[in-house]
Amino acid sequence: MKPKDALSCWIIFLGSAMALIGFGSAAGSFYIGDALLRLLFVLLGISLLLLLPTSFRLAKQKRSFCWMVAFAAISFALAYLVPSAPPKVGLRDYSIDASLMKFMISSLALVITGPVAASAGFGPLFNFTKHAHQASAYCFLTIAILLILYPLGLIISEISVNGLPGITWEFLTQDVSKHGAEGGIFPALVGTILLIGLTALIALPLGIGCAIYLQEYAKRGRLVRVIRTAVNILQGTPSIVHGLFGLAVFVPLFGISLLSGALIMGFLTLPIVIRTSEEAIRSIPQEIREGSYALGATQWQTIRKVVLPPALPGVITGVVLGLGRAAGETAPIMFTAVYFMGARVPGSLLDPIQALPYHLLELTRYWGAYPVEQNAWATAFLLLAIVLGINAGGIILRERYRQEF
């Protein structure tokens, strides 16, 4: 590898690593310290300056030369702007002071300058060897993956560490008491499970039916266009609007109840189910349908026995995506289905319920006023476990069907 290639790779690596550090700092999980941060900025600046003669010599790349100067300057400037006292950031500290602001700005600057410096490193690479391209692209992509995995890992580990100790038999089986500071979440757990189940019962047949109609029976025409547009609008509607709609339409009919909540959740998940089912049905090749018709099958026989079975993995994925979303939603049910404390396990469809996401919302509202921290973390953990569990279940089901053929 030529020295200039090595230098470019180094800049890309440094820039990406700094983006990663900036991301971590902005998320408030760690801070590498002022001295180190300054050092990184200075290193980045020097590296960019070192690349200057090369990019100057390549006459074609005047533009990359200018970028190089600019970013070197920015890097040195940032090295001086790094705050002197890093604040502690966490869920428990709400006050935003000047040092926190400074800190946020510098870490955001890292997130932005990192990748840009990295791509500036790419600029002069155009005339470089294949190996340099290969090495630096690999480095960049790896770090991009880490950047994506990092917040996910952070969320899961944070919630697990704090929530797992609160998951006890009592917590799972007892009623709420003392504003959630004591007791458990049994009614909320049951409520959420019932809500998801009923939502599936509503959204599944309707969604799949609608997808079949759109794909197999009415491929074009004005009606189809109207339905498609309606589905898109439904999908783009904020969930709070769904909630208000439910309050206006279903609550007068069914009261604040499991049924009202499930109907609204059904509307919320319907577009996802329709879209993904349509996608799955569309992917079945036309030749296979023709093969079925040529054997004297009717349209419905063809759909049921030839089109739907191989489309099923895709449909399942859609349903799971939809239900996973429904499980975590608060806004659609807060006016239509849930009580924080009063509701017990519902005896009928028309009884109000408790639900985990809403319970969590209420608990964080009492944060500080009552000792609810442990129960809140445990509730968050349980909710996360349910959502991940639904998704895992969907993946297992999908693979089971896919393996068959």
Place this chain on the structure above:
Amino acid sequence: MENHIKVSIKNLSLWYGSNQALDQITMDMPEKKITAIIGPSGCGKSTLIRCLNRMNDLIEGCRTTGEILIDGQNVYDRRVDAVEVRRRVGMVFQKPNPFPKSIYENIAYGCRIGGINTKQRLDKIVKESLKEAALWDEVKDRLSDSAMKLSGGQQQRLCIARTLAIEPEVLLMDEPCSALDPIATAKIEDLLRDLKRDYTVVIVTHNMQQAARVSDYTAYLYLGKLVEFGPTRQVFEKPEAELTERYITGRFG
């Protein structure tokens, strides 16, 4: 022609929207013989063959005039159900299109939708159809495997077996060998000679040698018109139309 006429096409014209694809086709196909349809691509071979089992009904904007009589009954008669026609006139497509199911289920499918459900009968039909399509020995130990795992030639024979399982009277084949290698092609040609004993076969091919080798009658189609139709030997040895001769001798164009 001394044979009983199985399929009789009379003044058949077809339009895709405003685009005419077939123009006044009239021809008779004798029973238990192989009729080949040849012609340059885009001349309407597939369109013609798909009329025989009313597959064109599935295409939007497709309109036909004229008659197709099978055993004297017009398949385009308003009282005739296309689904019934397709059970009497089976079809094998250009690209092998097995269902993403097991080998067994691929063959049983046509019977199941026809109302045959007892395992005993299905087992028998599956075995017989696979034997008839010369595939039994290759797959008898793995009937429950996916049909997608078979080779292209095997898949095509499976599609033939699947069609034979519903016991059609007429067998339509639209370039059944065009996606296959020479060995698989030879196997299917052998098979065709056996099938002739029980079925009236109509085969589309763009392979002259194949038409000459397997067929009893040959129709030459050009730009949606029937240019020539007669016994294969006559069409190949002393064609009446100059167009046909040029096409057959490869001096086309």
